[in-house]
Amino acid sequence: MPKSKRSTRAGPKPKARPKPKAPSGPTPTKLTPVLYVHTIEPCLDLWVNRLGFAKTVAMPESGPADFVILKKGKVEVMYQTIASVAHDIPAYAGRATGETNLFMEVANIDAVERALQGLTLAVPRRKTFYGSTEVGVKDAGGNTILFAQMGGK
Numbered sequence: 001m002p003k004s005k006r007s008t009r010a011g012p013k014p015k016a017r018p019k020p021k022a023p024s025g026p027t028p029t030k031l032t033p034v035l036y037v038h039t040i041e042p043c044l045d046l047w048v049n050r051l052g053f054a055k056t057v058a059m060p061e062s063g064p065a066d067f068v069i070l071k072k073g074k075v076e077v078m079y080q081t082i083a084s085v086a087h088d089i090p091a092y093a094g095r096a097t098g099e100t101n102l103f104m105e106v107a108n109i110d111a112v113e114r115a116l117q118g119l120t121l122a123v124p125r126r127k128t129f130y131g132s133t134e135v136g137v138k139d140a141g142g143n144t145i146l147f148a149q150m151g152g153k
Contacts, residue, residue, distance in 0.1 A: 030076075032069075032076045032077065032078055033077055033078065033100065033102060034078040034079070034080055035077065035078070035079050035080075035100050035102075035139070035141060035143050036079075036080055036081070036082050036085055036092075036095055036096075036097045036100075036141075037079055037080075037081060037082070037097050037098065037139075037140070037141030037142075037143075038081060038082060038083075038097055038141070039064065039081065039140075039141075040064070040065045040066070040067075040068055040079045040080075040081060041064060041065070042140030042141070043079055043139045043140045043141050044068075044070075045140070046119075046137070046139050046140070046145075047070045047077065047139075048070065050115040050116065050119075051072065051112075051115055052072055052115075053070040053071060053072040053075075053077070054070065054071055054072065055068055055069070055070055056069045056070070056071045057069040065079075065081075066080065066081045066083065066084035067079070067080045067081070067084055075104070077102070079141075082095065082097055097141055097142065098138075098141045098142020098143055099142070099143070100143040100144075101143070101144045101145075101146065102143065102144070102145045102146065103146050103148060104145060104146070104147050104148070105132075105147075105148050105149070105150055106147050106148065106149055107149065108149065109125070109133045109134070109135060109147060109148070109149035112135060112147045113125065113135055116135065116137050119137050120137075120138075121135060121136060121137055122136045122137055122138045122144050123135060123136030123137075123144070123146055128148075131150060131151060132148040132149060132150045132151070133148070133149045134146055134147060134148045134149075135147055
């Protein structure tokens, strides 16, 4: 009679590893920065004319804007004047402008550099220890936008 291939080991069966718990809390669906500036219009040259973003919302619709939404593909950024913020959320009236840093991954750092030609770079082209090639610029409100192509170039 052939012997069974059953284990002859005595003792309890090994316990299965527990499944990792799913993260608790709400699930984010989007994150959009809101940059506070004194005036919005000077910032639009960088985003609209150089980087190709569309102004999808402007309030008010005519005259100098107090708030705008700029969008290109899935990337979105908002600008709001500090005067509008003070009216909208008075507790934020004392917030500083021009102190935000954005890190934006891009597919082609060379195309970004061409779009930024003629502007003073806040961060000249560099390669980082984490494998990206980067270049940065300040918008007219003083906020820094750092563009990064991951995987080096």
